[in-house]
Amino acid sequence: MTAVDLARALIGAQLVVRGAGGIIIETEAYGRDDPASHSFRGPTARNAAMFGPAGHAYVYRSYGIHLCLNVVGRPGEAVLIRAIEPRIGLGIMQARRQGRMPLCAGPGRVAQALGISLTDNGAPFDGGQLSLVLPPAASPADIVTGTRIGISRNLHQPWRFGLAGAAGLSRPFPAAAPF
DNA sequence: ACAACGATAGCCT
């Protein structure tokens, strides 16, 4: 399964980290030969988890401040979790966010609300501390598509995915051009 | 050894 397929499949999935989590409503796919991807220049100490087993976490620090959580797919491919709809452990998530809103819209906010740390890098989504439950088959969810956010290379790929109509997206998806 | 730049969020006007 490609990172793009995985990114679509994860919309509607339930993500829970040590008792806090919710439904994934926004993702982005990053590929192996994708200039915007951390894996583009090959394995390094930082991105090693991206080349590790599928179904494990890739956690990295962004802008020296935030952490971002990814699900690893095929080697060198990963899906960034950009937003969830909070459902489980609301109190602990609000406490971690110190009451700031939005709670889980944006990759740094998701990681903070879930209590992700760099020690989670490379950890499996195996139903233990990290769990991921895919949505029921034939999920009726409408998925909207757009271009990725905050990158400077490979800009045009429509590899950002969201749950149509969801509140709590990190940014709106532009309406399709009415050709 | 050094400089540049982020897969951002928060606070300001």
Add this chain to the structure above:
DNA sequence: GGCTATCGTTGTC
């Protein structure tokens, strides 16, 4: 809507 904190990773000298 714009400005800036903040620091590890990476590419270059």
